[in-house]
Amino acid sequence: MIEPVLRVLERVDLQRLEALERQQAKPWSRDQLAAALEDEAACVLGAAIEGELIGHAVVARLPFEAELQAMLVTPGMRRHGLGGRLLQEVIEQGRRWGSERLLLEVRAGNAVAIGLYRKAGFGEDGRRRGYYPPHPGATDATREDAILMSRPL
Numbered sequence: 046m047i048e049p050v051l052r053v054l055e056r057v058d059l060q061r062l063e064a065l066e067r068q069q070a071k072p073w074s075r076d077q078l079a080a081a082l083e084d085e086a087a088c089v090l091g092a093a094i095e096g097e098l099i100g101h102a103v104v105a106r107l108p109f110e111a112e113l114q115a116m117l118v119t120p121g122m123r124r125h126g127l128g129g130r131l132l133q134e135v136i137e138q139g140r141r142w143g144s145e146r147l148l149l150e151v152r153a154g155n156a157v158a159i160g161l162y163r164k165a166g167f168g169e170d171g172r173r174r175g176y177y178p179p180h181p182g183a184t185d186a187t188r189e190d191a192i193l194m195s196r197p198l
């Protein structure tokens with residue numbers, strides 16, 4: 046596999062970022078993505094192969110902490126370490142900001158992402174019961190818990 050290049054995305058990347066994000070069941074809207082790209086207190090990282098965007102991560106700067114707000118690797122490129130590389134870059138960004146901790150919340154049923162976060166040193170801080178609406182199209186219509194996780198920076 047050609048090694049993906051990681052870089053900070055900018056406003057000109059909006060269309061590509063939107064196309065990538067639409068691969069999610071509940072994608073961020075174009076306006077949300079544009080706001081993240083323009084927000085000086087946020088950083089949108091992208092991974093690309095020959096110009097094609099195949100992964101991204103959004104991290105926001107809070108007063109004392111940083112928060113991972115979104116992360117996606119395109120389905121055909123998963124399990125090659127790219128999620129781990131993006132997460133490492135998010136950690137580095139939090140350190141550059143001087144943040145004390147990196148926070149995130151994840152669906153309790155997202156075992157893959159939870160595995161990725163645990164491997165990167167995140168621990169569970171708590172749960173928000175019924176925080177997420179059911180997945181669109183899911184047969185089980187119950188709401189899903191959010192797991193709150195963090196790691197020191």
Ligand SMILES: CC(C)(COP(=O)(O)OP(=O)(O)OC[C@H]1O[C@@H](n2cnc3c(N)ncnc32)[C@H](O)[C@@H]1OP(=O)(O)O)[C@@H](O)C(=O)NCCC(=O)NCCS
Nearest residue numbers: 116117118123124125126127128129151157158160161164
């Ligand atoms: C979560 C996601 C970003 C991981 O990306 P990835 O490039 O496949 O991740 P990596 O290859 O770096 O995997 C790193 C670790 O994650 C865990 N992991 C990844 N895929 C897994 C799978 N299918 N089953 C179990 N664990 C898995 C493992 O701990 C893995 O380490 P290992 O390969 O040494 O076992 C990707 O699956 C994705 O985009 N999922 C949909 C969006 C999503 O859930 N985002 C997170 C929202 S909070």
